[in-house]
């Protein structure tokens with residue numbers, strides 16, 4: 001086995017190149033194999049995607065996937081993005097056929113299937129089908145020890161929410177009057193006002209975005225009235241305060257436009273925005289990120305920008321050159337918001 005050379009785009013056939021890489025040598029794989037019979041990348045019979053049957057295609061993608069699993073560390077993840085295809089007027093569900101086969105090999109768990117919701121999907125002529133505007137990103141891991149940095153995933157949205165917090169002097173003031181009018185003991189009222197003041201301070205200092213207060217006899221108990229912790233607090237102490245941290249719920253859906261970068265001569269570029277969020281979620285600085293179908297180098301570029309090492313494999317020398325060009329003139333902000 002060869003030593004791995006990092007921060008390089010290898011011009012070669014993915015399966016062969018992967019076979020020469022040591023096991024457990026990368027932290028994260030993110031890739032998008034060519035879709036079945038969709039585009040000609042100019043690679044002849046060696047290129048994936050030109051197979052005659054679906055089964056041949058799935059076998060070829062799966063062989064590469066299994067090599068990716070082998071070269072990934074036990075703490076790592078393998079992310080595959082595939083697109084579907086209409087065959088004889090019906091959806092083939094190819095991405096899911098691939099995922100089922102991958103799971104049947106029993107070497108990986110599927111921890112999430114993230115749905116990419118396209119903000120600008122390609123319009124279709126067919127008036128008897130809706131426009132396809134989603135694609136899956138399957139996140140496979142090798143063990144339960146996988147690296148997962150939820151806080152850093154979509155962190156800019158959390159930061160944005162936190163900036164929207166109220167700085168008005170009126171925050172929480174309405175509750176003082178409600179406490180005074182509530183049928184609470186004097187001791188309960190004192191405690192309620194003390195905790196209310198603390199919550200107001202937390203909003204002013206930015207620890208929380210806002211809060212809600214529930215007071216016995218004034219606000220309803222939570223639905224069902226069961227002995228949940230919050231209902232107990234209201235019953236026993238006379239009040240309860242719910243802190244609102246302002247963090248966005250981290251769901252398995254990510255919205256992003258299809259890349260329509262004018263200057264990119266590759267026909268199937270995936271969004272650097274999604275890739276960078278996955279890199280932040282599934283790796284840390286200094287880790288190694290591999291893309292065995294490197295194309296125009298989106299994964300490698302995102303990895304470089306986020307201070308990870310990268311390895312790209314691409315069969316077409318023109319795209320290797322394109323990737324190297326993009327890597328040379330990395331401009332993070334520009335690449336993200338074109």
Ligand SMILES: C[S@@+](CC[C@H](N)C(=O)[O-])C[C@H]1O[C@@H](n2cnc3c(N)ncnc32)[C@H](O)[C@@H]1O
Pocket residue numbers: 012013014015031032033034035041043046047048049266268269270271292293294295296297298299313314315316319
């Ligand atoms: C869907 S594109 C990847 C695009 C990439 N995600 C981007 O953002 O630019 C798939 C790429 O795989 C390459 N490819 C096809 N078969 C290959 C093989 N057997 N080994 C290596 N690369 C291959 C194609 O030339 C194409 O550039």
